[in-house]
Amino acid sequence: MQTNLNQQLETMPARRQEQLLAFDRLLTIMDELREQCPWDRKQTMDSLRHLTIEETYELSDAILEKDLPEIRKELGDVMLHLVFYARIASEPQSGATFDIADVLNGVCDKLIARHPHIYGDAVADTEEKVKQNWEQLKLKEGNKSVLAGVPGSLPALVKAMRIQEKARGAGFDWEEKQQVWEKVEEEMQEFKAEFNAETDEKIDAERAEKEFGDVLFSLVNYARFIDINPETALERTNKKFIRRFQYLEEQARKNGKQLKDMTLDEMEVYWQEAKQFV
Known part of the structure; x- marks a missing residue:
C-alpha cells in the first residue's frame, strides 16, 4: 500500500x-x-x-x-x-x-455521482441543465423536497435566494424577466394600498410585515432572474453607506462639530461631498 x-x-x-x-x-x-x-x-x-x-x-x-x-x-x-x-x-x-480522509472521499464520491455528464453517460450542455440534474439526483438520494437542502439557519435574504434557485432547478420559475418585474410592481402596489405612507392611519404591524416580506421576496426573485446576487448587492450598499457616513463624521469633527448638534441640512452638505469621494 x-x-x-x-x-x-x-x-x-x-x-x-x-x-x-x-x-x-x-x-x-x-x-x-x-x-x-x-x-x-x-x-x-x-x-x-x-x-x-x-x-x-x-x-x-x-x-x-x-x-x-x-x-x-x-x-x-x-x-x-x-x-x-x-x-x-x-x-x-x-x-x-x-x-x-472520510470527509474528503465522501465529497469526492458525491461530486462524481452528481456529475454524470462528466463521469457517466448523461448529457448536460448548459448550466441550467446541470442544476436541474443536480436537484433531481438529490431527490433520488432520498431528499423528500428540493427545498430540503436549504439550511433553516440561513439569513433570510440568502435563504430567499436559495429557495428560488432550487425551485428553478425543479422547473418552477418564470419564463420572462418582465413577468418577474410585474410581480414586483404588483406586490409594491399591494403594500402601498394597504399602508399608504401619505396618511397617518394606524398600521397593522403584523399585516404590514407580511406584505413587506412579499415585496422583498419578489425583489430577490427579480435580482436572481437577472443574475444579481441580492446579498452581495445589499452588502456593497451597506459598505458604501458606512464609508460615506464615516466621511460625514470625519468632516464634522474637522470643523469642530458633533452630529447631534447639526441640522439635517448641514449634514446633507457633507453627505453630498462624500458621494464625490467614496
Missing part, C-alpha cells in the same frame, strides 16, 4: 506534491495542538461553531473587497476549522465516527 502511494506521488506534478505536503503539515500541526495545547484540547464541535461562522463572514468580507492576500489568510482559517472538526470526530471520545 505504501509503495503504491509513493509511486502515485512520484508521478504527480511537483506543485501537487507540494500541496499534499502542505495539507499533511496542517494535519500534523492539528494533531500536535489537539494533544498538547490546553485551549485546543478543550474545544468541541459546539464550541467551535460560532468561531467558524465568524471566520466564514471574514472570508466573505475579503471576497467582497477583492483583497487576495486577505482571502488567502481567511481560507487558511476556514481550512483549519474543517480539519479541527474532522480531528474531533476521529477521536475515541467522539466515537471515532470519521476522519479527514
Whole structure:
C-alpha cells in the first residue's frame, strides 16, 4: 500500500506534491495542538461553531473587497476549522465516527455521482441543465423536497435566494424577466394600498410585515432572474453607506462639530461631498 502511494506521488506534478505536503503539515500541526495545547484540547464541535461562522463572514468580507492576500489568510482559517472538526470526530471520545480522509472521499464520491455528464453517460450542455440534474439526483438520494437542502439557519435574504434557485432547478420559475418585474410592481402596489405612507392611519404591524416580506421576496426573485446576487448587492450598499457616513463624521469633527448638534441640512452638505469621494 505504501509503495503504491509513493509511486502515485512520484508521478504527480511537483506543485501537487507540494500541496499534499502542505495539507499533511496542517494535519500534523492539528494533531500536535489537539494533544498538547490546553485551549485546543478543550474545544468541541459546539464550541467551535460560532468561531467558524465568524471566520466564514471574514472570508466573505475579503471576497467582497477583492483583497487576495486577505482571502488567502481567511481560507487558511476556514481550512483549519474543517480539519479541527474532522480531528474531533476521529477521536475515541467522539466515537471515532470519521476522519479527514472520510470527509474528503465522501465529497469526492458525491461530486462524481452528481456529475454524470462528466463521469457517466448523461448529457448536460448548459448550466441550467446541470442544476436541474443536480436537484433531481438529490431527490433520488432520498431528499423528500428540493427545498430540503436549504439550511433553516440561513439569513433570510440568502435563504430567499436559495429557495428560488432550487425551485428553478425543479422547473418552477418564470419564463420572462418582465413577468418577474410585474410581480414586483404588483406586490409594491399591494403594500402601498394597504399602508399608504401619505396618511397617518394606524398600521397593522403584523399585516404590514407580511406584505413587506412579499415585496422583498419578489425583489430577490427579480435580482436572481437577472443574475444579481441580492446579498452581495445589499452588502456593497451597506459598505458604501458606512464609508460615506464615516466621511460625514470625519468632516464634522474637522470643523469642530458633533452630529447631534447639526441640522439635517448641514449634514446633507457633507453627505453630498462624500458621494464625490467614496
